[in-house]
Amino acid sequence: MAWEFDEPVRAVTFPAFPPGKRYGKKFADTWWGNAWIEAVEYAALDPDQLKKGRKYAFAGQVGAITVSPGRILAPVHDGDPDQPYRTEVHFAELRDSAWDRFLDRVAGRAGHIAALLDRDMPPDLVGAAEDAGVRLLPSYGDLEPECDCPDWDNPCKHAAALAYQVSWLLDRDPFVLLLLRGRGEDELTEELHRRNARQSAEVDEREPGTPAAEAWAAPVPPLPEGPGPVLVEPLELAPLLADVEVGEAPVDTAALAALAADAADRARGLLSGVDRPADRWTDAVRLAARAGRDELTSRAGRFSGRPADFARAVRAWEVAGQQGLSVLEGSWSPPGEVVRRARAEIAEAWADAGLGEPPEVRHWRNRLTLTSCGAQLRFGEDERWYLFRADGSGWSLTGAPTPHPAEALIDLLNSGEGGDQR
Numbered sequence: 001m002a003w004e005f006d007e008p009v010r011a012v013t014f015p016a017f018p019p020g021k022r023y024g025k026k027f028a029d030t031w032w033g034n035a036w037i038e039a040v041e042y043a044a045l046d047p048d049q050l051k052k053g054r055k056y057a058f059a060g061q062v063g064a065i066t067v068s069p070g071r072i073l074a075p076v077h078d079g080d081p082d083q084p085y086r087t088e089v090h091f092a093e094l095r096d097s098a099w100d101r102f103l104d105r106v107a108g109r110a111g112h113i114a115a116l117l118d119r120d121m122p123p124d125l126v127g128a129a130e131d132a133g134v135r136l137l138p139s140y141g142d143l144e145p146e147c148d149c150p151d152w153d154n155p156c157k158h159a160a161a162l163a164y165q166v167s168w169l170l171d172r173d174p175f176v177l178l179l180l181r182g183r184g185e186d187e188l189t190e191e192l193h194r195r196n197a198r199q200s201a202e203v204d205e206r207e208p209g210t211p212a213a214e215a216w217a218a219p220v221p222p223l224p225e226g227p228g229p230v231l232v233e234p235l236e237l238a239p240l241l242a243d244v245e246v247g248e249a250p251v252d253t254a255a256l257a258a259l260a261a262d263a264a265d266r267a268r269g270l271l272s273g274v275d276r277p278a279d280r281w282t283d284a285v286r287l288a289a290r291a292g293r294d295e296l297t298s299r300a301g302r303f304s305g306r307p308a309d310f311a312r313a314v315r316a317w318e319v320a321g322q323q324g325l326s327v328l329e330g331s332w333s334p335p336g337e338v339v340r341r342a343r344a345e346i347a348e349a350w351a352d353a354g355l356g357e358p359p360e361v362r363h364w365r366n367r368l369t370l371t372s373c374g375a376q377l378r379f380g381e382d383e384r385w386y387l388f389r390a391d392g393s394g395w396s397l398t399g400a401p402t403p404h405p406a407e408a409l410i411d412l413l414n415s416g417e418g419g420d421q422r
Contacts, residue, residue, distance in 0.1 A: 047344045062074050366379040
C-alpha cells in the first residue's frame with residue numbers, strides 16, 4: 001500500500017526493519033537515540049501502549065519509514081500487513097533564523113562537521129546549538145503522534161512502535177533528526193562548507209598575517225631582560241596545612257599537585273562559562289572526588305564542616321558529578337504523571353522478574369522509597385532516575401542515572417546489594 005503526501009516535500013524513505021531486532025537493555029544504542037525515546041515515554045499517557053509499541057517494533061510490524069521536515073510517516077499493522085494504519089509523528093521544524101544561528105556556530109568548528117559526516121552527534125555540538133538558542137533534540141511534549149486507528153491513547157501502540165523504530169534510524173544517522181527539523185544532509189553540508197569558507201575569508205581580510213618568506217628572512221628580535229632578584233622573603237607553605245603533625249613533611253606534594261591540577265581545570269571552566277563559582281562544601285567534595293586518595297578525602301572531609309556526610313557526597317560526585325550531589329542533597333516536586341508512570345513500571349518489572357508481590361512504595365516529592373528493599377529512587381531535574389541504597393545512617397547513590405527506574409532497581413536486587421531497612 002502506498003502513501004501520498006498532501007504536498008510536495010523533501011523526504012527520505014528507509015526500508016522496514018526486519019523482525020527480531022534487539023538492542024539489549026536500552027532500546028537505542030546512542031545517547032541521542034535514547035534522548036528521543038525519553039521524550040516519547042515521558043509524554044505517554046498509558047504505559048501499556050508503550051509496551052505494546054515496543055513489541056510491535058521488535059516484531060517488525062512497522063513498514064518503510066518516510067522522514068520529511070516536521071513529519072515521520074509509516075504504515076503500522078496489528079498482524080495483517082495488508083491492513084496497516086497510517087501512522088505519523090510530528091516534530092516542529094526550526095525557523096530560518098534558528099538555522100542561521102545554529103549553522104554559524106557549527107561552521108566555525110571543523111570537529112562538529114567531521115562528527116556529523118561520521119554519523120556522530122557529540123554532546124558539545126548539541127551544547128553549541130543550545131548556546132545559540134536552538135534545541136535540536138525533542139523534550140517533554142515536543143512530539144505529536146497521529147494515527148487513523150480507532151484507539152484514543154496518545155500515543156497509540158502504532159505511533160509508539162513507529163517512534164521506537166525512529167530511534168534506530170537516529171542511531172545510524174543523526175542527519176535524520178536534522179532532516180526532521182527541516183534541512184537535509186546535502187543542503188546542510190553544502191551550507192556548512194559555504195559558511196566555513198566565508199568565515200575563513202573574513203579572517204584572512206582582518207588578519208592578513210605575514211608571508212612565510214618574509215617571516216623567515218626577518219632578524220630574530222632580542223629576548224626581554226631577565227627578571228631581577230627577589231627582594232622579599234619567600235612565603236612559608238607549612239602554615240597552609242593546619243593538620244601537620246610533628247615528624248610529617250611540611251607539604252604534602254601529592255595534595256599540592258592535586259590542588260594545582262584542579263585549580264587549572266576550574267579556572268578553564270570558569271573562563272569558558274562551563275562552570276560556576278561553587279561554595280566551600282561543593283569545592284571540598286569535588287576536590288576529594290578528583291583526588292581519589294583516602295588520605296586526601298579524609299583531610300578534605302575534616303575541613304568541610306560536615307564530616308559525617310562527606311563520604312556519601314564524594315560517592316555521589318564520583319557516580320554522577322555535580323548533578324549527583326544535587327540529587328543527594330536536594331528535593332523538588334516533579335509532575336504527578338512522572339511518579340505514576342514510575343510506580344507502574346516498578347510493579348510491571350517486579351512481576352516480570354517473578355519477585356512476587358510488589359513492595360510498598362512511599363512517595364515524597366521526587367523520591368520513591370521501597371522500605372522493605374532498602375532502596376530509594378530519586379527523580380533528578382535532568383529527567384533521570386537515581387538509585388540510592390540504605391547504608392545504615394542514610395542513603396548512598398549506587399549507580400549511574402537511567403531513564404528507566406525499574407531496570408536499575410531490579411539490577412540492585414539481583415546483585416544482592418539491596419537490603420532490608422525497617
